[in-house]
Amino acid sequence: MVEITDIPAEVRWSLATRGASALPLAYAKVYRERHGGELGEISGAIWTEAGKTQGALARAFTMPLKNAEDVTRAFSTLSTVMLGPELKGEVQVAQDRDCARVVTTSCPYLSRAGEMGEASETICPDCRAYCTAAVESLNPAYGIAFGSRMCLGGETCQMTIEPKR
Numbered sequence: 001m002v003e004i005t006d007i008p009a010e011v012r013w014s015l016a017t018r019g020a021s022a023l024p025l026a027y028a029k030v031y032r033e034r035h036g037g038e039l040g041e042i043s044g045a046i047w048t049e050a051g052k053t054q055g056a057l058a059r060a061f062t063m064p065l066k067n068a069e070d071v072t073r074a075f076s077t078l079s080t081v082m083l084g085p086e087l088k089g090e091v092q093v094a095q096d097r098d099c100a101r102v103v104t105t106s107c108p109y110l111s112r113a114g115e116m117g118e119a120s121e122t123i124c125p126d127c128r129a130y131c132t133a134a135v136e137s138l139n140p141a142y143g144i145a146f147g148s149r150m151c152l153g154g155e156t157c158q159m160t161i162e163p164k165r
Contacts, residue, residue: 014084018084021112024126050130050133058138065138068099075131087107101158103158104158107157123151
């Protein structure tokens with residue numbers, strides 16, 4: 001009999017986060033089929049709550065959150081923890097001002113949408129809700145601006161984090 005400890009931790013993490021990233025899409029699909037509509041703001045509210053957990057996690061791990069670089073690195077790291085190793089990208093820090101950017105090259109939520117036959121643009125509002133809430137929970141003095149988006153056909157997702165004006 002195979003026990004949980006017989007499955008490598010990396011494989012367990014990958015499988016668990018893969019299932020977690022498919023679940024919201026499955027709920028939306030079933031809702032649409034049974035009720036003939038979209039989850040809309042309900043889905044956004046769920047993703048907002050998920051994003052808010054980043055602040056508590058960052059503080060539990062005593063992550064620095066003083067400037068844009070800190071907030072962006074925490075956001076990137078915790079998003080990978082929550083969404084899994086399929087989330088890939090890099091953090092780019094501006095040299096001349098308090099600003100940093102996450103450039104995402106692989107997104108598990110986008111991958112699951114494709115696998116489940118969902119239009120990629122339908123996941124954009126959920127992603128925006130998650131990212132906005134996450135950054136605000138890390139440091140409310142910072143905001144996020146969205147540049148190119150893979151769910152809208154971009155090669156990458158680019159999100160810039162800087163002080164709110």
